[in-house]
Amino acid sequence: MLILTRKDIDQFYTMEDCIESVMEAFALSSSKKVKAPVRTKLTVEHVQGNALFMPGLVEEKGYLGAKIVSVFPQNSSKGKPVVNATIVMLDVETGEVKALIDGTYVTKMRTGAATGASIKLLARENVKIGVLFGTGGQSEKQLEAMIATRHFEEIRVVGRNFEKTLDFCEKMSLLIPEMKVKEDHKNVEITAYKDGNDAVAEADIIVLATTSTKGLFDGNLLKNGVHISGVGSYTKEMCEMDKTTVLTADKVYIDDRDSMLEEAGEFTQLIDQGIISEDFYTGEIGDLILGKVPGRENEDEITIFKSVGISAQDLVSAENIYRKAIELGIGQVIDFD
């Protein structure tokens, strides 16, 4: 069995690689080639923590594994991450466990890559201003996905706490030179903004990575041609885009219809109010990749991609990481025999 930590993965698996994995995952998901049973949840009452077990299989590709994710809110008061994940991969021919992979890191990568895929597929080619909402655990890889896919002059970061936002911007400015992205893309200014509305008015691309329960900016301020990627909200109570944003968009893409109807608050709240129907969206992003639904058709359209995250992203990313690690001889081998 091979153990792969964040440091192992970082040696060879780039954001660009992960975007490819995630695009494959979205296409497989929309082709109904992913078996992903309902996830099992165990609640630890005394700390209000949830442990989730999410197995998945893509038989024709040889992908078989499970992600174990825990969300323990009280961890933050202990100085520990609230979300922890581990991915276990099995050999599809023998059922043997073949790899244990740092799922927390893969989750950040593949969530960044969802944004990256949507930018590649839906954003205009020439952009100047990006905006990133959120400075939490997912934000670093969201920023990397933005930089990996477009050359921005400026990326504005908006957080709830301005001190923390300044710290995040400083940390990112130091990290960017080390990122495995195109050299000219690294020439970008990372700036902290206090007010979301100030930040978005000139934005070409907006990325939402928060657990907000109300829209992060006024949709009336959006300029034509903007692309929005929302990856933060994942319950019916959460909502990162206001009604105007959703209704103004020319095209809306989602990761998975069933998951969207269960977990994407910005849409389900409007569906429940009868403002939009369950079929309001343009298509699943996988169907866009497969050429079954149209993408952006001109420079003026406003496009939205909303992802709640699907297990295929973990499965495909983890398998691709595993295969490349084997090829390169990276990681620690544990012998159980």
Add this chain to the structure above:
Amino acid sequence: MLILTRKDIDQFYTMEDCIESVMEAFALSSSKKVKAPVRTKLTVEHVQGNALFMPGLVEEKGYLGAKIVSVFPQNSSKGKPVVNATIVMLDVETGEVKALIDGTYVTKMRTGAATGASIKLLARENVKIGVLFGTGGQSEKQLEAMIATRHFEEIRVVGRNFEKTLDFCEKMSLLIPEMKVKEDHKNVEITAYKDGNDAVAEADIIVLATTSTKGLFDGNLLKNGVHISGVGSYTKEMCEMDKTTVLTADKVYIDDRDSMLEEAGEFTQLIDQGIISEDFYTGEIGDLILGKVPGRENEDEITIFKSVGISAQDLVSAENIYRKAIELGIGQVIDFD
């Protein structure tokens, strides 16, 4: 995160320890203190393999984890084990993965320990002849559990293939001196029998560890006072005890009512035929441990324990292994940070 292999576990965790864990598990299960959601199954069609994901939680004891088991029948033609298992344990306070344990080995130990627990609880103290049916993956630990709990003069082994049975007996005779059991218990003769009926007629304890679909011996041959532990069958099609054996027994114990009604063919077939009711049994073994149902009441009673295996056995054994390994500083630590 701590990695624990079979060799690590063997350094400190004895069959006697595992019997204690399993008795705790049965008692917790019968007290309804175990949260074990329905296991999730993924079938890999082209090799007819099943991967099963079995999470479990005992909050008040701090046990949280999951066993991943795969059953890939075509492995045998590849010279690999058909059943493989891995156990992942989580910290119940933070949700972090704290250990990865060789689940194949723990499964063998805890299945042996189920037999061991039933012998401790239900068999007569003074015994001479034991019989073990089956020479497969589970049999070594079944034999160890017999030797750990009673002093036999002879244990007769019955397999489908006599050559293989002879090999098994020879291998076991060599292993017994190394077993961590009472010294005087090691003074036992292991003999190969061709015919199950010849073997059982004088037996004081009979252990069944096969996947047979019909009774392994004629129940009319049983002598008074015999204890039978059946741990092999685990589907409605499988059946290790004939009708006479089930109907002759004075007391019948099971591991878990719901599991028995789904998976114990020797009983469900008789229930389906209207020969016995769903309430035919004396009690769950956990309720026997808790003093809620009676045990053996004299030297003449015939007792049966039938176990299909419950996830609490894995959970409690794995946690006890983990805690002792931490205490002793055994195992390999992997740093994911």
